Amino acid sequence: MTGNAIPLFTKRRTQYVIGKNLPVPEAQVEALIREAVRHAPSSFNSQSSRVVILFGAQHEKLWNITREALRPLTPPEAFAKTDAKMSSFAAGAGSVLFFEDQDVVKKLQQNFALYADKFPMFSEHSAGMAQYAVWTALADAGIGASLQHYSPVIDAQVASNWSIPDSWALRAQMPFGSNEAPFAEKSFMPDEERFKVFR
Numbered sequence: 001m002t003g004n005a006i007p008l009f010t011k012r013r014t015q016y017v018i019g020k021n022l023p024v025p026e027a028q029v030e031a032l033i034r035e036a037v038r039h040a041p042s043s044f045n046s047q048s049s050r051v052v053i054l055f056g057a058q059h060e061k062l063w064n065i066t067r068e069a070l071r072p073l074t075p076p077e078a079f080a081k082t083d084a085k086m087s088s089f090a091a092g093a094g095s096v097l098f099f100e101d102q103d104v105v106k107k108l109q110q111n112f113a114l115y116a117d118k119f120p121m122f123s124e125h126s127a128g129m130a131q132y133a134v135w136t137a138l139a140d141a142g143i144g145a146s147l148q149h150y151s152p153v154i155d156a157q158v159a160s161n162w163s164i165p166d167s168w169a170l171r172a173q174m175p176f177g178s179n180e181a182p183f184a185e186k187s188f189m190p191d192e193e194r195f196k197v198f199r
């Protein structure tokens with residue numbers, strides 16, 4: 001196979017066991033995230049994705065907020081597992097918060113009436129593109145990450161703690177850090193069930 005994309009794609013995996021020993025300086029991680037999001041495609045080049053990067057104590061605060069938001073929603077006997085999960089995310093070096101700016105979506109709906117009903121979906125697709133780009137860029141730098149979804153239970157606290165504009169809708173959280181364990185096995189469904197090729 002030619003090119004470097006496939007080896008790079010296979011390098012990106014879900015990593016839950018993360019630590020604080022980043023293989024590159026924080027400034028370089030920040031630059032990677034910025035560039036990955038900048039170059040990710042979006043519908044009509046609307047650039048609807050917004051990102052907040054949290055390092056260190058700010059990142060730990062996110063997972064404490066999430067822990068406390070989940071506490072009243074989780075049966076007491078199940079909370080130990082939730083608590084451990086939050087601690088495992090907090091053990092990392094940072095988190096990326098992914099948002100989609102709903103003002104951008106509304107503006108597109110006004111300007112391109114023909115696609116008005118499609119823009120919310122396109123925005124979600126763009127969010128996925130940005131998330132994948134960041135995840136892959138982090139993996140290429142030797143940084144482990146996973147993709148988490150604790151919206152809407154953390155939305156209000158996230159907004160107030162990090163001065164998030166009202167129009168930014170939280171879509172995903174990506175805790176990252178040093179890879180502290182091998183990746184889990186991954187199974188793949190048969191190609192025959194996924195692909196059709198005609199020539």
Ligand SMILES: Cc1cc2nc3c(=O)[nH]c(=O)nc-3n(C[C@H](O)[C@H](O)[C@H](O)COP(=O)(O)O)c2cc1C
Nearest residue numbers: 012013014015016128146147148149150183184186
């Ligand atoms: C749209 C999407 C949503 C996901 N949501 C979560 C999630 O909420 N929590 C989680 O731990 N992993 C989540 N994942 C990670 C998947 O479980 C993971 O990517 C999948 O099992 C394949 O494993 P890999 O990432 O190692 O290739 C999500 C992945 C995608 C693409």
